[in-house]
Each structure stands twice: as C-alpha cells, then as structure tokens.
Amino acid sequence: KAGVTQTPRYLIKTRGQQVTLSCSPISGHRSVSWYQQTPGQGLQFLFEYFSETQRNKGNFPGRFSGRQFSNSRSEMNVSTLELGDSALYLCASSLRRANTEAFFGQGTRLTVV
Amino acid sequence: AQSVTQPDIHITVSEGASLELRCNYSYGATPYLFWYVQSPGQGLQLLLKYFSGDTLVQGIKGFEAEFKRSQSSFNLRKPSVHWSDAAEYFCAFAPSGAGSYQLTFGKGTKLSVIP
Numbered sequence: 001k002a003g004v005t006q007t008p009r010y011l012i013k014t015r016g017q018q019v020t021l022s023c024s025p026i027s028g029h030r031s032v033s034w035y036q037q038t039p040g041q042g043l044q045f046l047f048e049y050f051s052e053t054q055r056n057k058g059n060f061p062g063r064f065s066g067r068q069f070s071n072s073r074s075e076m077n078v079s080t081l082e083l084g085d086s087a088l089y090l091c092a093s094s095l096r097r098a099n100t101e102a103f104f105g106q107g108t109r110l111t112v113v
Numbered sequence: 114a115q116s117v118t119q120p121d122i123h124i125t126v127s128e129g130a131s132l133e134l135r136c137n138y139s140y141g142a143t144p145y146l147f148w149y150v151q152s153p154g155q156g157l158q159l160l161l162k163y164f165s166g167d168t169l170v171q172g173i174k175g176f177e178a179e180f181k182r183s184q185s186s187f188n189l190r191k192p193s194v195h196w197s198d199a200a201e202y203f204c205a206f207a208p209s210g211a212g213s214y215q216l217t218f219g220k221g222t223k224l225s226v227i228p
C-alpha cells in the first residue's frame with residue numbers, strides 16, 4: 001500500500017513569488033492535513049481538508065491557502081513568499097477526522113531566497 | 114491552552130541502555146496521544162498511539178508508552194537502544210472529540226546514541 005506522496009521534495013523560490021505544493025494521501029484516506037516545520041517554531045498546524053472542504057485552519061496569514069480535490073489529493077499554495085516561509089512542509093493523511101492516526105509524507109523542503 | 118511539553122531537548126544514551134522520553138500534555142479531557150519519530154530530512158513515522166483502554170501501548174521497533182492520566186503524561190520507553198534509534202522524537206495529541214482532527218506537537222527530543 002503506497003504511503004503519502006508529496007511533490008516536489010525540494011523547492012527554491014525567490015521572495016515575492018508564489019509556490020504550490022502537492023500531496024497525494026493514502027488510498028481511501030479522506031482527510032488531509034498540512035503542517036509547517038521550522039527549527040524555531042517546531043511543527044505547526046496549517047489546515048485540514050475533508051471531503052474537499054477546509055475544516056480547520058491554524059494561525060497562519062491568508063497567504064497560505066489550500067484545496068482538496070474529489071480524489072482527496074490536496075494542494076497548498078503560498079503567495080508572496082517571505083524568507084520566513086522557508087520550512088519543511090508536511091502533509092498527513094487520515095482515514096477519517098477522529099479516533100484515527102495520521103500518516104505523514106516525506107515533506108517538501110521550501111527554501112526562499 | 115492545549116499544549117504538549119517535552120522537557121528534554123537532547124538526550125544521549127549508550128547503545129544497549131534503556132531509554133525513557135518524557136511527554137506531558139495539557140488538555141481538558143483525555144486526548145488521543147501519539148509518538149512519532151523523524152530522521153534528518155525525512156517525514157514523521159508513527160511509533161505508537163493511545164486512544165483508550167489499556168494504558169500501556171506497544172509500538173513498532175520495540176517501543177512502548179504508558180499513559181498516566183493523573184500525571185497527564187505519555188512517556189516513551191525502550192529497554193535497549195540501538196544505534197539506528199538515533200533520531201528526533203515527537204509527542205503529539207489530538208482532541209478526543211469528533212469533528213476535529215488537528216495534531217498539537219511537542220518541540221521534540223533529539224536522541225543521540227553512543228556506540
């Protein structure tokens with residue numbers, strides 16, 4: 001059974017640009033969550049999608065957005081990139097929204113220069 | 114406020130020694146609890162989870178954790194550490210109520226293993 005797949009694995013962008021990251025969940029999983037990991041702030045919740053709807057959002061500016069498609073694949077977008085957006089972005093998939101565990105992908109390493 | 118505390122930022126143990134990583138949480142009810150491990154540059158791998166029932170849970174790679182409600186703790190243990198266990202370990206919880214799936218993570222404990 002394939003795990004969570006995130007693409008691309010590495011990205012280098014210039015300040016002010018925008019970026020789109022992709023996540024394909026485990027087959028059959030309907031919930032996809034995104035997390036940002038930085039050395040200073042640790043792992044922080046960005047948002048959660050279930051059945052193509054954003055169900056929960058963390059404390060991040062509106063430059064961070066996402067969506068989920070009918071096949072449960074998800075994308076997140078960051079516009080007007082700032083140096084502080086450099087981080088490892090992790091996607092997690094879950095079978096449902098409660099009483100279950102989350103499985104993480106390898107992450108996308110975003111570097112903003 | 115809901116939070117997870119991992120008091121130890123870095124722990125060094127000798128190979129073959131026992132290990133205990135501490136985790137305390139702050140939440141109004143009994144949460145769902147997890148331990149994840151992360152190797153450098155990699156994603157998070159689930160070691161074990163606690164939802165309800167037996168407070169001693171077994172996980173992969175020989176790890177176990179014990180939930181203690183009175184102490185709001187969920188400490189991770191391993192009787193004999195292997196060099197390949199060197200990594201960063203994260204404790205996390207999710208609210209136990211339905212309709213909300215958001216993990217709150219501790220800051221992590223980095224484990225170094227001396228051969």
